[in-house]
Amino acid sequence: MSQLRTFFAGATTMAAALAAVFALTGAREPVKNERFDEITVGRINIVEPDGTKRMIISNRAQFPGDFHQGKEGARPDRRSFAGMIFVNEEGTENGGFIQKGSIGENGKIDAGLSLTFDRFRQDQALQLISTDSANHQQTGIRINDVPMYKVSSIEDIKKFGAEAEKLPQAEQAAYWKKLSDEGRLSENRIYLGNTRDKGSALSLKDAKGRTRMMLIVSAAGQAEIQMLDETGKVVKSITPSN
Numbered sequence: 001m002s003q004l005r006t007f008f009a010g011a012t013t014m015a016a017a018l019a020a021v022f023a024l025t026g027a028r029e030p031v032k033n034e035r036f037d038e039i040t041v042g043r044i045n046i047v048e049p050d051g052t053k054r055m056i057i058s059n060r061a062q063f064p065g066d067f068h069q070g071k072e073g074a075r076p077d078r079r080s081f082a083g084m085i086f087v088n089e090e091g092t093e094n095g096g097f098i099q100k101g102s103i104g105e106n107g108k109i110d111a112g113l114s115l116t117f118d119r120f121r122q123d124q125a126l127q128l129i130s131t132d133s134a135n136h137q138q139t140g141i142r143i144n145d146v147p148m149y150k151v152s153s154i155e156d157i158k159k160f161g162a163e164a165e166k167l168p169q170a171e172q173a174a175y176w177k178k179l180s181d182e183g184r185l186s187e188n189r190i191y192l193g194n195t196r197d198k199g200s201a202l203s204l205k206d207a208k209g210r211t212r213m214m215l216i217v218s219a220a221g222q223a224e225i226q227m228l229d230e231t232g233k234v235v236k237s238i239t240p241s242n
Contacts, residue, residue: 048089056085060100067093068121068154080110094118101132109133121149123157123186140193144186145207152184160184180208206230 043062046055056064060082065075070091083098095118101111112131119125125146130139152160160179164172179185187209192202198219205211214226225238 052089052091053087054089055087058082058084067091088120092121094120095124119146119149121153122146123154136196138194138196140191142188143190144188146186147184156184183207 043056043058045053046057047053052070053067058064060079063078063081063083064085065073065078067073067085067087068091078098081098081100083096085096086094088094095116097113097115099113101109103109109132111133112129114130115128116124117126123144123146124142125144127142127144128140129142131137160176164175167175176185180187187205187207189205189207189209190203191205193200195201195216200217202215203211204213210228210230211232212228212230214224214228216224216226218224223240226234227236229235
């Protein structure tokens with residue numbers, strides 16, 4: 001009987017010791033600082049302590065959708081890009097960097113890079129873009145006026161597009177013009193970049209997106225300043241010869 005008691009006492013002691021070891025290893029603090037020479041991953045999610053995503057770096061296959069107040073929406077149109085998405089404190093997309101470059105089976109180039117900064121709960125206020133194709137290479141900076149989200153939200157913009165598609169083609173331009181006149185659409189205000197004829201241009205536009213001044217240098221080196229009216233007609237031109 002005493003040997004049996006000794007056996008159970010030993011077993012109990014061992015179990016307690018194992019439990020203590022498991023408790024210690026399970027409660028071990030996560031590594032706070034680790035160094036690697038190289039890592040290979042498909043996607044990295046940078047998150048706050050509460051799990052809110054703040055930045056996502058991803059390959060094409062795992063590229064995320066868009067983010068609005070902590071919810072991720074489907075964006076299958078983004079699956080041709082790899083890059084990085086910025087997300088603000090409330091979990092809403094804040095801009096990002098995307099890039100791609102390939103030659104298709106038809107032999108056509110499909111390449112481009114875009115770095116964007118969004119207005120709060122809205123779309124692109126600033127974009128640095130470069131695109132490349134067999135016919136044209138464009139590099140430029142775009143600065144946009146974007147309505148406050150309380151005036152036109154991202155969801156409103158999607159609804160506008162759906163409503164426009166229901167209208168006859170002849171009525172769509174008037175529909176978009178009405179929304180523009182009401183200040184409910186984003187309008188490009190400044191574009192600086194190259195042109196299709198291998199020149200360079202700075203385009204300055206009014207609040208309705210109409211070009212009112214152009215600074216142009218042609219591929220041959222001819223410089224010109226153009227001032228335009230609201231219909232797009234050049235009303236004054238300044239060149240080195242006048």
